[in-house]
Amino acid sequence: xxxxxxxxxxxxxxxxxxxxxxxxxxxxxxxxxxxxxxxxxxxxxxxxxxxxxxxxxxxxxxxxxxxxxxxxxxxxxxxxxxxxxxxxxxxxxxxxxxxxxxxxxxxxxxxxxxxxxxxxxxxxxxxxxxxxxxxxxxxxxxxxxxxxxxxxxxxxxxxxxxxxxxxxxxxxxxxxxxxxxxxxxxxxxxxxxxxxxxxxxxxxxxxxxxxxxxxxxxxxxxxxxxxxxxxxxxxxxxxxxxxxxx
Amino acid sequence: xxxxxxxxxxxxxxxxxxxxxxxxxxxxxxxxxxxxxxxxxxxxxxxxxxxxxxxxxxxxxxxxxxxxxxxxxxxxxxxxxxxxxxxxxxxxxxxxxxxxxxxxxxxxxxxxxxxxxxxxxxxxxxxxxxxxxxxxxxxxxxxxxxxxxxxxxxxxxxxxxxxxxxxxxxxxxxxxxxxxxxxxxxxxxxxxxxxxxxxxxxxxxxxxxxxxxxxxxxxxxxxxxxxxxxxxxxxxxxxxxxxxxx
Numbered sequence: 013x014x015x016x017x018x019x020x021x022x023x024x025x026x027x028x029x030x031x032x033x034x035x036x037x038x039x040x041x042x043x044x045x046x047x048x049x050x051x052x053x054x055x056x057x058x059x060x061x062x063x064x065x066x067x068x069x070x071x072x073x074x075x076x077x078x079x080x081x082x083x084x085x086x087x088x089x090x091x092x093x094x095x096x097x098x099x100x101x102x103x104x105x106x107x108x109x110x111x112x113x114x115x116x117x118x119x120x121x122x123x124x125x126x127x128x129x130x131x132x133x134x135x136x137x138x139x140x141x142x143x144x145x146x147x148x149x150x151x152x153x154x155x156x157x158x159x160x161x162x163x164x165x166x167x168x169x170x171x172x173x174x175x176x177x178x179x180x181x182x183x184x185x186x187x188x189x190x191x192x193x194x195x196x197x198x199x200x201x202x203x204x205x206x207x208x209x210x211x212x213x214x215x216x217x218x219x220x221x222x223x224x225x226x227x228x229x230x231x232x233x234x235x236x237x238x239x240x241x242x243x244x245x246x247x248x249x250x251x252x253x254x255x256x257x258x
Numbered sequence: 259x260x261x262x263x264x265x266x267x268x269x270x271x272x273x274x275x276x277x278x279x280x281x282x283x284x285x286x287x288x289x290x291x292x293x294x295x296x297x298x299x300x301x302x303x304x305x306x307x308x309x310x311x312x313x314x315x316x317x318x319x320x321x322x323x324x325x326x327x328x329x330x331x332x333x334x335x336x337x338x339x340x341x342x343x344x345x346x347x348x349x350x351x352x353x354x355x356x357x358x359x360x361x362x363x364x365x366x367x368x369x370x371x372x373x374x375x376x377x378x379x380x381x382x383x384x385x386x387x388x389x390x391x392x393x394x395x396x397x398x399x400x401x402x403x404x405x406x407x408x409x410x411x412x413x414x415x416x417x418x419x420x421x422x423x424x425x426x427x428x429x430x431x432x433x434x435x436x437x438x439x440x441x442x443x444x445x446x447x448x449x450x451x452x453x454x455x456x457x458x459x460x461x462x463x464x465x466x467x468x469x470x471x472x473x474x475x476x477x478x479x480x481x482x483x484x485x486x487x488x489x490x491x492x493x494x495x496x497x498x499x500x501x502x503x504x
Contacts, residue, residue, distance in 0.1 A: 033279070037407055044399040044406050068403045111421055152420065153290040157314045160290050161283055164413035167406075171414045172421070174398060175357055201488075210491040225484060229475045238471060242447075245456035246492060253499015 019046050021121045022173065025085045027053040027141050028132040029162060032062035037163025038130070039069035039076070045170040050076040051085045051127075082129065082141045083195065089127035090188035091120050092227075094137050094145035095169060097158040104224050106147040113149035114172040121173075124188050128169065133162050143220035144191065146227045189236035197236060198223040200243040207250040265292045267367045268419065271331045273299040273387050274378040275408060278308035283409025284376070285315035285322070291416040296322040297331045297373075328375065328387045335373035337366050340383050340391035341415060343404040352393040359395035360418040367419075374415065379408050435482035443482060444469040446489040453496040 024042055029035050029052065039050055050072060052060060063073060079085040086092045093113060094105070108116070117126055129145060131137035142148070151168055153160055160168075189197075202222045205211040211218050231239065270288055275281050275298065285296055296318060298306060309319060325331040332338045339359065340351070354362070363372055375391060377383035388394070397414055399406055406414075435443075448468045451457040457464050477485065 037410065040407055041410050043403045044397075044410075046400050067407070068405065109422075111423065151290075151417075152422065154292050157289045159314060161286055161313070161409070161413075163407070164283060164287050164290075164410055167410035167414050168417045171397070171417065175418070204492060205488060208488075208492040208495040210488055225481060228478070228481060232474070235471065235474060242451060242454075242456055246450060246454040246496070249454040249496055250492070250499065253496060 018121050019174070020048060021124065022047055022117075022126045022128060023049045023051050023086070023089060024166060024170070025051045025053060025082065025127050025129045026055065026162070026166075027082055027085075027129060027137060029055050029130075030133055031162070032060070034133060034162040035060060035063035036067075036069065036073070037161075038166040039063065039073050040067055041163060041167035041170055043069040043072050045167070045174045047170055047173075048072060048075070051079060052076055053079045053082050053085050082137075082144050083191070086127035086129070086144055086191045087195070088125055089191050090124040090233075091117065092127040092129065092145045092191060093117060094129045094142050094148045095131075095165060096136060096148050096150055097153050097160055097165075104221075105142060105145060106228075108147060108149050110149055110151050110169060110172050113147070114169070117173060120188070125190075127191070130162060130166060139220060143223045144227075146230060187233045189231040189233050193233070193236045193240070194226055194231070195223070197231070197239050197243065198226040200240065200247060201226060204243055204247045204250065207247060207254070264364075264367050265420070266294060267370065268293055268363075268372045268374060269295045269297050269332070269335060270412060270416070271297045271299060271328065271373050271375045272301065272408070272412075273328050273331075273375060273383060275301050275376075276379055277408070278306070280379060280408040281306060281309035282313075282315065282319070283407075284412040285309065285319050286313055287409060287413035287416055289315040289318050291413070291420045293416055293419075294318060294321070297325060298322055299325045299328050299331050328383075328390050332373035332375070332390055334371055336370040337363070338373040338375065338391045339363060340375045340388055340394045341377075341411060342382060342394050342396055343399050343406055343411075351388060351391060354393060354395050356395055356397050356415060356418050359393070360415070363419060376408060376412060433479045435477040435479050439479070439482045439486070440472055440477070441469070443477070443485050443489065444472045446486065446493060447472060450489055450493045450496065453493060453500065 024038065024047060026035060026038060035052065035055060042048070042050060120126060129137060129141060131141065149169070151160060151165060202219055206213050270284065270293060272281060272284060281298065281301060288294070288296060366372060375383060375387060377387065395415070397406060397411060448465055451468070452459050
């Protein structure tokens, strides 16, 4: 297995998991494969408490952190990847097969924090959850029976990250923008588009769209600062223009 | 996924499985990943009956065959591979990491029947079970917590058999923005930054900087169109504000 500190940059995020056996199974697979950081978003609290008895993973579950939204759970991550079994669903995101996506994650986890999102057993990730993802990763299941058990999906994804680590991969040394920075840029862009008249202020899906658009830029930390500065100035000027027009 | 007939030569053999949830989970992972043939050796018959309700895998479980011994269950197989998490246990068999073992199996399953043995949740495979194996395959779990959940172990092993190493290096099919489009966006951004007061109109290196900044976004063609539209609107509004201010 690779050095522990790389896997320590991977955060497994279970969104709205309902079955304590699945939360426990996810934790157990994490512990088996060397991943320590579990985050749970809005779990049924009973399920979460019961899960704490998972074989061999009690310590990991004790340290698990609880969040009220996917946004909060990935705020400190610079790469956020959603997992899905969907192939045909109309997705707004790049969809990568696990084999290929894992390679990208392995490269980035040498210096960046990665959030790996898993949706609920019934419905997977919601569109709002997905809007926090840079891209999606698909486990190559059969079309006729794509829906995987949550604990097994976690095990397979983490195995792919952990497998054959001796194969040399170039470390990526670029520091990426954090989730919080991407969010700030998205919100500033949204305000700017509203102030410019590009967006109808009542357009309800605009925030998700802006977020996805900015995520896809996959900004470095340095460029994120530049974009923040530019957008602030543009927005200020747009508003100043409106004031003087009134 | 490879042609179904290759996977049809793989027989997943669960020896003395006790927990119906695990038998069901194993069946579900098989169905997800495209493997049809389940054989069970001495299951608790109650567990086996209950397992038949596994999500999406009912047909597979109905077709599952029951045997009284591992020997009978693999009698028609030409390669028999046992799975284990043991690393230190005194083994009489060659032990291969899953990544390498699966490669050998993939080669053989083109023309041979493969038996893939999984032991009971508590004790794994017995020495007698092992004596029917050609070699053993180890899932690369941590030494400190090697013992994997049965359903997850089946999922990970079958995933490794089904994974397509060619996908890991395949380029994406996304269409990127052309140089001309990047240039148009850069120039519009430059105008916008000047109109907003972010840039001094006399700054000579500004155009190059804007161009590099936009290039680094590595936009898709589709997103390039969106950014063009947004910038045009913002610039128009900035100039309208200036006009009304004069």
